[in-house]
Amino acid sequence: xxxxxxxxxxxxxxxxxxxxxxxxxxxxxxxxxxxxxxxxxxxxxxxxxxxxxxxxxxxxxxxxxxxxxxxxxxxxxxxxxxxxxxxxxxxxxxxxxxxxx
Amino acid sequence: xxxxxxxxxxxxxxxxxxxxxxxxxxxxxxxxxxxxxxxxxxxxxxxxxxxxxxxxxxxxxxxxxxxxxxxxxxxxxxxxxxxxxxxxxxxxxxxxxxxxxxxxxxxxxxxxxxxxxxxxxxxxxxxxxxxxxxxxxxxxxxxxxxxxxxxxxxxxxxxxxxxxxxxxxxxxxxxxxxxxxxxxxxxxxxxxxxxxxxxxxxxxxxxxxxxxxxxxxxxxxxxxxxxxxxxxxxxxxxxxxxxxxxxxxxxxxxxxxxxxxxxxxxxxxxxxxxxxxxxxxxxxxxxxxxxxxxxxxxxxxxxxxxxxxxxxxxxxxxxxxxxxxxx
Numbered sequence: 001x002x003x004x005x006x007x008x009x010x011x012x013x014x015x016x017x018x019x020x021x022x023x024x025x026x027x028x029x030x031x032x033x034x035x036x037x038x039x040x041x042x043x044x045x046x047x048x049x050x051x052x053x054x055x056x057x058x059x060x061x062x063x064x065x066x067x068x069x070x071x072x073x074x075x076x077x078x079x080x081x082x083x084x085x086x087x088x089x090x091x092x093x094x095x096x097x098x099x100x101x
Numbered sequence: 102x103x104x105x106x107x108x109x110x111x112x113x114x115x116x117x118x119x120x121x122x123x124x125x126x127x128x129x130x131x132x133x134x135x136x137x138x139x140x141x142x143x144x145x146x147x148x149x150x151x152x153x154x155x156x157x158x159x160x161x162x163x164x165x166x167x168x169x170x171x172x173x174x175x176x177x178x179x180x181x182x183x184x185x186x187x188x189x190x191x192x193x194x195x196x197x198x199x200x201x202x203x204x205x206x207x208x209x210x211x212x213x214x215x216x217x218x219x220x221x222x223x224x225x226x227x228x229x230x231x232x233x234x235x236x237x238x239x240x241x242x243x244x245x246x247x248x249x250x251x252x253x254x255x256x257x258x259x260x261x262x263x264x265x266x267x268x269x270x271x272x273x274x275x276x277x278x279x280x281x282x283x284x285x286x287x288x289x290x291x292x293x294x295x296x297x298x299x300x301x302x303x304x305x306x307x308x309x310x311x312x313x314x315x316x317x318x319x320x321x322x323x324x325x326x327x328x329x330x331x332x333x334x335x336x337x338x339x340x341x342x343x344x345x346x347x348x349x350x351x352x353x354x355x356x357x358x359x360x361x362x363x364x365x366x367x368x369x370x371x372x373x374x375x376x377x378x379x380x381x382x383x384x385x386x387x388x389x390x391x392x393x394x395x396x397x398x399x400x401x402x403x404x405x406x407x408x409x410x411x412x413x414x415x416x417x418x419x420x421x422x423x424x425x426x427x428x
Contacts, residue, residue, distance in 0.1 A: 009221035010236060014244040017213055020325060046237050046408065048244055049329055058324035068424045076427055079237075082412040088425055089417035090327065095312040095370075096416035 001030045002038040002074075005055075011045030013080075019054035031059050031070055042075035052080075052087045060091035102130035103164060105155055109138040111148035113276070113344040113355070113393055117381050119148065120353060124385045125155050133164035135187070142174045146263045146278035147346060147393035149181050153207050154389060156187040157258035158282035181263055182206040203227045204265040211259030216247045219262060227266045227275060234407045235398045238337050239264065239275050241408070242394045245330040246279040252326070253315065254283030254390060266398075272358075274343060274397045282389035286349040289315055301350035302380055309335055309347065309354070309372040311415060329415070334394055336368050336411045339375070340404070343395030350388075353381035358395070365400065368414050 003026055007013040030037045039055070041047070059067050073084055105125040108118070125133075135152065144152075159166050168189045176193035178184065184191035186207055205226045208219055220240045223229070229236040243262060250260035264277040286308045291298025292315055297307050307313045314328035331347070335356065338345035342359035357377040359365035369375050401407050 008217045010224055010233075010240065012220065012237065012240050012244075014220065014240070015213075015217055016248060016325060023324070045233075046241075048241055049327065049333060049412070050245060050248065053327045053329075054325050057327060061324075065421065065424065068421065068426070072426045072428055074428050078406060079408045079412075081427055082409040084427075085420070085422050085425060086412045086415055086417070087327070088421050089419065090312065090329075090415075092421055093418040095329075096418050 001026065001035055002040055003027065004040045004042070005044050005047075007044045007047075011043065013041075013044045013047040013051045016050055016054040019051045023055055023058060027055065027059055028062075031063060031067060034070070036070050036072065038072045038074050040074040041077070041080050044080055045077055046079050047083050049083055049086060052083050053091070056084075057087060057091050060088060065092055103127050103133040103159060105135050105152060107135070107137045107142060107144065107148065107152070109141040110143040112143065112145040113147060113346055113395060116147060116346060116355065117353065117379070120348060120381070120383055120387065126158070126385065126388045128162060131165060133159035133162075133166050135166065135168045135189075137168070137170040137175055139170045140174070142178070144178055145393075146265050146276050147391065149178060149183055149207055149263050150261045150278035150280035150393075151387070151391055153183060153186045153209070153261040154258070154280040154282045154391075157209070157261070158388065160188070161257060180204075180206070182208075186261070203268075205263055207261055207263040209259055209261055210247050210251070213248065213251050216244060216251070219247065220244055223264070227264065229266070232398060232402075234401045234404070235275060235396060237408065238341070238396050238401060239277060242277050242334050242337060242396070243279070245334050246277070246392050246394075249330055250279060250281045250283065250390070253289045254281045256281040256283030256389065258282065272342075272397050273399050274395050276393065276395045278391070278393040280389065280391040285389055301352035301386070302382065305347055305349060305352050305354045306371070306373055310370055331392075332370070332415070333411060334392070335372065336414075337396060338394045339368060340365055340407065340411055341397040341400045343397045344393070345395070346391070346393040348387045348391040351383045351386035353383065353386070355379040355381070358397075362403070368411075370416065
């Protein structure tokens, strides 16, 4: 299944309601069946952490690391890529307690 | 009688005195008074958003709102739509420009569907077409802060937001403010974090750490929330060397402007570990939550990917980077 992410103004994906809708209607049902899910960010310049969390956080917490074999992130900008890495990391392992930098 | 007194200047650098010298949430009387300094009024977005939220609170309580000392000196507040939102008649007479620059006028947001509209207007209103990193930073903060209010504050009037881009006198910056008169952070987090329920300062400190939500401790957020929004918003301000201010209940937290480029690039998970922070305790404080973020536009340009820089510095216990399939 290919899901094309539609951003809002200036290529920003921030609408958590839309992310939640995609999660509940498409992402989770496909993963429950063991289907592969392609999240296509080709139209997105930038996404908030809250948007990406609402899109994939529950799938990661529910199915753990194995779900990464079913998820593909397509045409991500470097910023979108760094948001996805952050959400995947804390969803599976949590935030660390030490100083940030 | 509830009274909110606006001195001759309310900005992030003197916000403590403004909060400490007011007691706007008393419930005696039939009128609520908004009193401007009779000689001069300078209000930054933080003050405008607070006054708009307070006016909505006053109407909810059944008070008749009266404004004192209106005139040409309050024309800027008028252009920011303050009196329109308050339902106060205002004729500024001859218009005077107090500040150059561009602004997002005060806007009330009560539904999540309205957030996207506010964000869509930011680029044109602040003239940020040529500065995509600053535009992204402003849009990011507005989205996170408005959605926080709508999801957590329990505010019948929703949130009040405004922003101003300062382009003449330095430092060049965009200042954003969001205010509500909802339940406040302690009441929200206190449902699952006992220390937050007991102490407003503890609640603020928790709210600014990543991974703290109204979800039970030990769980990394809910399907819709990770509790990282205020941490990232604080990091946006810090990384650009700007102010960050959070007020809720009887506690206030302020991160002052960075003094050096090296200091700006050091992010701290614990807001109280920030060397240039102030933690205020007020006798009366604010019934609800106020956040203001200052983004220094000339500093963002120094980064090679400002947001990537922030996201990559959020510490995680382990990284799954090699397992994620990017194509």
